[in-house]
Amino acid sequence: MxxxxxxxxxxxxxxxxxxxxxxxxxxxxxxxxxxxxxxxxxxxxxxxxxxxxxxxxxxxxxxxxxxxxxxxxxxxxxxxxxxxxxxxAYLTQKDLLFPHLTVAENVCFALDGVAAGGGGAGGRVPAAAWVEELKRRLELESVWEAPARAVSGGQARRVAIARMLVRRPxxxxxxxxxxxxxxxxxxxxxxxxxxxxxxxxxxxxxxxxxxxxxxxxxxxxxxxxxxxxxxxxxxxxxxxxxxxxxxxxxxx
Amino acid sequence: MLAFTLMLLYPLSGLGAPTGPWKWGGGYPGSTMAAVKVSLALTALALLLVIIAGTPVAYYLARREGVERAIWEGALLISVLLPPLALGILLSLSFGPMTALGGWLARLGVASANSATAFVATQFYVSAGYYVLAARAAFAAVPRELEQAAGLLGLNPLRVFWRVTLPLARLGLAAAASLAWARALGEFGAIIVTAYYPSGMPVQIWINLQEAGLPAVMPLLLIFLLSALPLPWLLHLAARRSQVYV
Known part of the structure; x- marks a missing residue:
């Protein structure tokens, strides 16, 4: 469980x-x-x-x-x-994005823990559809495959928000x-x-x-x-x- | 700056010195290849052991602060600062066949002098401290907050290390490993005391110098330089270029 x-x-x-x-x-x-x-x-x-x-x-x-x-x-x-x-989820002044990963990998970071059996989003919506929704509504399509360290300040903030919401805290x-x-x-x-x-x-x-x-x-x-x-x-x-x-x- | 750099690099021109035709076989047939094999294989083994034992220690150290860290680093520094010849003699005195530990090892079938074991152990001793101190710096450059953020996303500490810490410290760790490699491969002072046999490159170069002359020394010298220098040099440059973010 x-x-x-x-x-x-x-x-x-x-x-x-x-x-x-x-x-x-x-x-x-x-x-x-x-x-x-x-x-x-x-x-x-x-x-x-x-x-x-x-x-x-x-x-x-x-x-x-x-x-x-x-x-x-x-x-x-x-x-x-x-x-x-x-x-x-805990959002501070710093986005604390993982600089070696892409935006997509940052957003999906917590889902990895779920797959591995750690704590996380026991959501009714399948993970892929949920991620797709976050991506669309937080307007991350254009930077989705970009390295996280390359996105602008406002985009980084939205990535951080998407990343914390993935687990439905x-x-x-x-x-x-x-x-x-x-x-x-x-x-x-x-x-x-x-x-x-x-x-x-x-x-x-x-x-x-x-x-x-x-x-x-x-x-x-x-x-x-x-x-x-x-x-x-x-x-x-x-x-x-x-x-x-x-x-x-x-x-x- | 240029003058100073040229001065430091000037000795490399010795590779072109007129020594007469190089004897690739070394002092006696096959000795060059044998020394190269001994050095590369045993140094690789020593480096592997250094990385396995040293990486967790370096990470532990990178996450300590204040007095505790100073004490551990001070201890490691002693191992780094020991003059190699002194270390070799001390190793013989503490591990040698005449000691209790050496006798016990001998009963287990492990020769604690002039053996591959002695060779690898000596290399471990001369390079582990270097590796840990350099790897500590690589880990310390990874912001603690990034690891904490990863933890809050549901990853246990081991997975955080694997997915965040290690990738971000990668180049610095590679530079640390290459430093240890160069250090272990080049070790002469301690090895000549503890493991004259099997002769690695440094010892073989010394033997050739003593017994066969420069034409036999030069080929091994070239291989020695090529196996010790280029990789660490490139890795250091790469590690310097990719400094940390956030």
Missing amino acids: SEMTRFGARLNHPVLEAHIVKARREFSVDVRLSMGRGERLALFGASGAGKSTVLSCIAGFESPDQGEIRLLGSTLFPPSAPLHRRPL PLVLLDEPFASLDNLLIFELLEMLLEWQHALNFALLAADHRREILVRLCPRVAVIERGRLVQEGTWEEVAAAPATPALARLLA
Whole structure:
């Protein structure tokens, strides 16, 4: 039985339950988060507030000092689950495409794990048709056979998105993935991500310090300040009564 | 720069020196071919062992940081810096037939001096440290984040190594292997102590020089240079050209 079918059977679980405690030089991060299926939550805060630490602990790029992380009822921490047993996607500023492979090979990279019996997309749609759809809707036809290191910045971003969607992850983490892109491209990618979110119904946790991006992506927001969540609610609720002076300044 | 380069390469002109007609057979008939065969076959074997044992170690080292890495690298550096002649004598003193280890090997039917085993073992000792340090650099040039990204796509660490790390480090590893090849093939100081027989090219060249004169030395010298130089040289150039991305 594949990882995803096993997870998929547990519909009653929240997608993500996390309590992350991690010491940093200036302060310690201590954050509790819970997300339901298909929920979109923004993690909003100034640069250096601890957003990246939270996401990177969930993704498994680093390990919390204490706490607990559960994804669809399975424990990711403690003990720290290896990366390949975390059915989630993590998009950061870097595309991290595999430079020695073509665009097609990058997009299909995760399917190799499925064929070899690893975790992955126990999809109802056959892999080939699914890949074909990603290729068409993310407009990758023209670069499909090109080496990944030869594509432009905007194309690379779309390749990275296609590559993470191939496994139909139940949770997608975005850590300021639009930081180095121009506004037109950001708008295009935001729309694209939202479309896919509606189609695949993954939970989306998006961190950024720019409100205008998060507002577009997520109806609810959790505000982080020096490692602690200070407020959680809809954007209207938070704007109407910001919990701290720093947040009021950030929203002004 | 040009003057310096010319100065460094000037000795190669010695290949054209008037030594009289070259004796391709060497000092005695067949000795040239025998030495070439011994050298190429046993160096290939030694290199294979170096790669099998050294590659995982190099990868481990590339993913360590700080004090731990410094300690391991320091230890490897000792092996690299040992003067070959000193290493040869030390190998004889620690592995030779008169030692406990050598006696135990002899009972197993393995001669620990003047044998193919001794030849290969000595080559292993002179080249393994070089290989590991160079391969470590090749692995370190592969961004950790790429491996992590591959892991999150569902590939276990072994498959990540196979599909991401190894292909990206390929040229650097080839350069490391060729460095080890040149080092092992060219080894003379340690080999002459531990494995005078079977005589590989360096030792045979020495014998020819002592007993038969330059006409017998030159052909072997040419083959020696051709088998040690061109491949590592090209691989180093190639590895330099393909620096890492991201």
